[in-house]
Amino acid sequence: MKVALFATCLVDLFQSNVGKATVELLEHLGCEVEFPESQVCCGQPAYNSGYLKESKEAMKRMIETFLDAEYIVSPSGSCIAMFREYPHIFKGDPEWEPKAIKVAEKSFELTEFIVDVLKVEDVGAAFDASVTYHTSCHMTRLLGVRKAPMVLLKNVKGLRFTELPGKEQCCGFGGTFSVKMAQISEQMVDEKVCHIEETEAEYLIGADAGCLMNIGGRIQRKGKPIKVLHIAEILNSR
Amino acid sequence: MPMKIGSNDFKDRVEEGINDSFMRKAVAGAQERMGSRRQDAADQLGNWEDWRSHGEEIRQHVLEHLDYYLKELSDNIASRGGHVFFAQTPAEANEYIKNVVESKGAKKVVKSKSMVTEEINLNSYLEEAGCEVTETDLGEYILQVDDHDPPSHIVVPALHKNKEQIRDVFTEKLGYQKTEKPEELAAHARAVLRQKFLEADIGITGCNFAVAETGSFCLVTNEGNADLVTALPKTQITVMGMERIVPTFVELEVLVSLLTRSAVGQKLTSYITVLTGPREQNEADGPEEFHLVIVDNGRSNILGSEFQSILQCIRCGACINACPVYRHIGGHSYGSIYSGPIGAVLTPLLGGYEENKELPYASTLCGACTEVCPVKIPLHGLLLKHREQIVEKEGKAPISEKLAMKAFGLGAASPFLYKLGTKMAPTAMNPFVSGNTISKGPGPLKAWTEIREFPAPHKERFRDWFKNREKDGDA
Numbered sequence: 001m002k003v004a005l006f007a008t009c010l011v012d013l014f015q016s017n018v019g020k021a022t023v024e025l026l027e028h029l030g031c032e033v034e035f036p037e038s039q040v041c042c043g044q045p046a047y048n049s050g051y052l053k054e055s056k057e058a059m060k061r062m063i064e065t066f067l068d069a070e071y072i073v074s075p076s077g078s079c080i081a082m083f084r085e086y087p088h089i090f091k092g093d094p095e096w097e098p099k100a101i102k103v104a105e106k107s108f109e110l111t112e113f114i115v116d117v118l119k120v121e122d123v124g125a126a127f128d129a130s131v132t133y134h135t136s137c138h139m140t141r142l143l144g145v146r147k148a149p150m151v152l153l154k155n156v157k158g159l160r161f162t163e164l165p166g167k168e169q170c171c172g173f174g175g176t177f178s179v180k181m182a183q184i185s186e187q188m189v190d191e192k193v194c195h196i197e198e199t200e201a202e203y204l205i206g207a208d209a210g211c212l213m214n215i216g217g218r219i220q221r222k223g224k225p226i227k228v229l230h231i232a233e234i235l236n237s238r
Numbered sequence: 239m240p241m242k243i244g245s246n247d248f249k250d251r252v253e254e255g256i257n258d259s260f261m262r263k264a265v266a267g268a269q270e271r272m273g274s275r276r277q278d279a280a281d282q283l284g285n286w287e288d289w290r291s292h293g294e295e296i297r298q299h300v301l302e303h304l305d306y307y308l309k310e311l312s313d314n315i316a317s318r319g320g321h322v323f324f325a326q327t328p329a330e331a332n333e334y335i336k337n338v339v340e341s342k343g344a345k346k347v348v349k350s351k352s353m354v355t356e357e358i359n360l361n362s363y364l365e366e367a368g369c370e371v372t373e374t375d376l377g378e379y380i381l382q383v384d385d386h387d388p389p390s391h392i393v394v395p396a397l398h399k400n401k402e403q404i405r406d407v408f409t410e411k412l413g414y415q416k417t418e419k420p421e422e423l424a425a426h427a428r429a430v431l432r433q434k435f436l437e438a439d440i441g442i443t444g445c446n447f448a449v450a451e452t453g454s455f456c457l458v459t460n461e462g463n464a465d466l467v468t469a470l471p472k473t474q475i476t477v478m479g480m481e482r483i484v485p486t487f488v489e490l491e492v493l494v495s496l497l498t499r500s501a502v503g504q505k506l507t508s509y510i511t512v513l514t515g516p517r518e519q520n521e522a523d524g525p526e527e528f529h530l531v532i533v534d535n536g537r538s539n540i541l542g543s544e545f546q547s548i549l550q551c552i553r554c555g556a557c558i559n560a561c562p563v564y565r566h567i568g569g570h571s572y573g574s575i576y577s578g579p580i581g582a583v584l585t586p587l588l589g590g591y592e593e594n595k596e597l598p599y600a601s602t603l604c605g606a607c608t609e610v611c612p613v614k615i616p617l618h619g620l621l622l623k624h625r626e627q628i629v630e631k632e633g634k635a636p637i638s639e640k641l642a643m644k645a646f647g648l649g650a651a652s653p654f655l656y657k658l659g660t661k662m663a664p665t666a667m668n669p670f671v672s673g674n675t676i677s678k679g680p681g682p683l684k685a686w687t688e689i690r691e692f693p694a695p696h697k698e699r700f701r702d703w704f705k706n707r708e709k710d711g712d713a
């Protein structure tokens with residue numbers, strides 16, 4: 001199975017380890033992974049700030065880049081949710097709407113792809129530690145992916161899982177919200193960190209680089225001993 | 239702007255909210271209680287998503303045919319001897335109501351809970367005209383006694399106060415001498431209010447829904463105060479936002495069920511009162527004279543716009559109870575009597591962007607509001623539309639942001655520029671990096687790093703790793 005990897009800008013620049021883990025994991029599961037070089041950003045930062053025109057430029061490049069892929073997979077629920085928005089954004093545009101639909105239909109978040117498309121629930125990973133998991137709003141509410149990461153984590157050998165209290169509550173990232181409304185964002189991320197501490201887990205796991213950068217950055221600033229990992233890194237541990 | 243509350247500066251209001259630990263505790267507790275009750279009530283009904291779709295359909299249908307239903311409603315009220323007045327502005331509504339009050343020589347008014355009268359600021363208008371106005375909903379009464387403290391939630395207006403604070407208000411203002419037990423506080427308020435009901439010349443109510451087919455209107459409460467407001471005074475005035483109509487009792491039942499479950503997690507509230515026009519000859523109670531004031535106040539501008547769906551709102555407050563931003567800043571931070579996600583969407587529409595430009599940004603777009611709204615208003619999508627308006631039509635975005643986004647557009651349009659930009663990032667950021675993190679970032683990163691660490695860009699981008707790996711024949 002051929003998979004075109006949509007790495008996302010955050011992973012490309014700041015979290016190459018997540019990208020590497022994703023590639024290795026997919027290959028381990030028998031996929032042939034390619035990385036289309038012309039990929040840019042999904043357009044979300046501009047789109048969510050109200051810059052529709054600018055964001056459409058990025059979206060068009062992404063549609064062109066991935067149009068002929070067999071499957072598009074990304075280690076970010078939020079960015080895939082953006083891809084799935086494309087058909088609505090280009091609604092009524094005779095040139096771009098059909099292409100947007102095509103791209104949206106074959107786009108999958110990593111865990112969703114593994115469970116729903118590859119039909120794999122146990123990736124053969126082992127990770128000997130106590131963990132908790134942040135669900136991420138776009139992944140759950142916009143994409144509707146709730147079960148897949150849970151199923152995959154449950155089958156990781158040695159992993160001890162504690163559910164995060166208030167797990168569906170936003171961590172306060174929200175893209176530009178994190179800087180525009182920093183004073184509110186701080187309160188939100190602090191409540192999240194408190195909840196994580198309550199679980200006494202050694203690791204916080206998530207499936208969205210944005211949320212992890214926010215929560216992880218706050219944990220680091222406060223000097224807490226909790227480590228932060230992307231779910232791809234856990235699933236790629238053997 | 240009548241519905242405006244608190245200090246002018248959004249940041250100041252937020253700061254005040256964040257520092258109010260009593261309020262935050264009360265709000266967090268209430269959100270958890272009401273959120274889980276709402277969930278239980280929805281589960282208990284079963285097929286919740288179908289009910290929501292049905293609610294949405296009804297509301298959309300009414301909005302598409304609002305002119306028709308408004309006419310049907312007012313014809314039916316008039317045929318029963320009631321008076322109907324269409325007010326385009328708050329001033330027109332207030333003036334009409336004042337004239338009715340004066341024509342009756344009335345001095346004492348009792349009111350049941352109504353957000354639209356808060357929106358038009360009716361109370362102070364009547365008070366200036368020399369009337370004594372008494373709020374009879376317990377929450378509203380508490381706020382009124384506390385020097386007109388504004389509501390912080392559309393369903394639970396005094397949510398920001400705990401029982402000790404309420405006791406103190408009663409002690410100071412009413413000479414109350416008992417404890418903070420809710421029953422004792424309520425009993426005291428009840429004794430005061432009983433007398434007010436008996437003395438009142440005029441009763442003013444809001445309107446949860448008006449039924450076009452019969453000219454009836456429906457009030458949903460848990461305290462029964464609305465029944466007394468409508469039963470005792472000789473003259474009754476009902477004020478409604480112009481969109482609050484259902485075609486018949488069949489649709490009323492659906493929406494009331496969605497409302498009570500979403501608002502307070504109850505199958506039904508203790509009192510659901512339906513009234514039709516003034517007292518008729520063979521009837522034992524009800525007002526002798528009935529006035530319906532239908533308030534536009536900007537609503538017809540929303541009709542037909544890309545924001546029309548906000549008029550579907552049935553004011554249940556579920557979006558507020560689910561909102562993680564409201565949770566930390568409380569209702570007063572929104573600077574409007576409409577707070578939370580519904581407030582962030584509605585207030586700029588009714589009050590303009592100038593005074594409310596921060597509201598559409600006071601959201602992470604997490605979608606918790608959209609998920610719970612019983613009539614499926616795409617709340618976070620509407621916040622996004624506001625942002626688009628502010629940027630593109632109003633031109634009110636900060637210049638630095640505009641430039642950054644322009645650059646984004648250019649960079650994103652050209653994979654070459656994009657790659658170049660990301661390649662340069664590690665070098666550009668180098669002066670700020672210590673170890674693998676940035677603790678004090680420049681420009682837009684400054685606000686980020688005031689709170690958190692920012693990761694240093696990796697020297698080898700992911701795409702470089704991938705390419706090298708292919709070259710090495712590693713794949």
Ligand code: SF4
Nearest residue numbers: 551552554555557611
């Ligand atoms: S927007 Fe929806 S959830 Fe919010 S108050 Fe209105 S009906 Fe209720």
